[in-house]
Amino acid sequence: MPELPEVETMRRGVMPIVGQTIEDVRRVAVKLRPILIQPRVDAFRRRCLGRRIVEVGRLGKRVLVRLDSDDTIVFEPRMTGLVLLADPPNREHLRMEFSLGGGSSPQLLYWDRRGLGNVRLFSPDELRRQWGEGRLGPDALAISAEQLRDALRRRRRPVKVALLDQAIVAGIGNLYASEILHVAQIHPAARCDRLTRAQWQRIHAATQHVLLEAIRYEGSTLSDGTYRNALNQAGGYQNHHRVYDLAGQQCRRCEMGVIQRIVQAQRATFFCPHCQRR
């Protein structure tokens, strides 16, 4: 579930680690099937020890922690991963601990209930190879309207499915794809190659609007309560959703349509059939 706004909130929350030194790295939760950690923990630890954290960035749905060795620790939370400074939801699903020195936060934690996420350490070369040529598109907050249109204007896929493709644009997931198309007033099943330049501009503008608004509310914590910020506090954007998980309710914008739930590419899509005409 963590998409761009949730991952950006995690990134901002762990900013106090910048300038601190990594004093230890441990894998925890040995009872559960281990999450993917690359390279194996001893080599990972050796490359981190004594290194200073110089920057905490983000690309799409990943948090990037750059070290003074120019190695980068990449946290990819997938469905239920959290990057925390302290106080995880429980000890049971805690996966990795980084002991820090030289600042006020003694620990950086990776917690993941379902364990589908991963933590990897990349050299600059490995990082380039990982996301080079067509593997990961520009970040959703950095892409231009023209770039988005150029990447998709000849594709026949439904626009909602295309927005989920991380090779096109990085950071949009299932929840925000529906929200963005509602603000843009585009039907989620509309084929990319049938959209006009004006419609692409609306999709681009809505993307910026929705993602920035969601970041202001520190992301969406759904009813399962999994998503938390770096201090283990819930987000607030779930109270501002326009369509996601609101099937059967009247659309708040037009006050005419009833929010529909359909399935596209095996995932739920929500939209207002009145505001979002084909």
Next chain:
DNA sequence: CCCCAGTCCTGCGGGC
């Protein structure tokens, strides 16, 4: 090019 089903995994809520 695009679609679909399956894979990883856990917690929960609906239905019986």
Next chain:
DNA sequence: TGCCCGCAGGACTGGG
């Protein structure tokens, strides 16, 4: 009341 099944969907893979 209690239990079981299916669903949630991010990224990836293999087959059509």
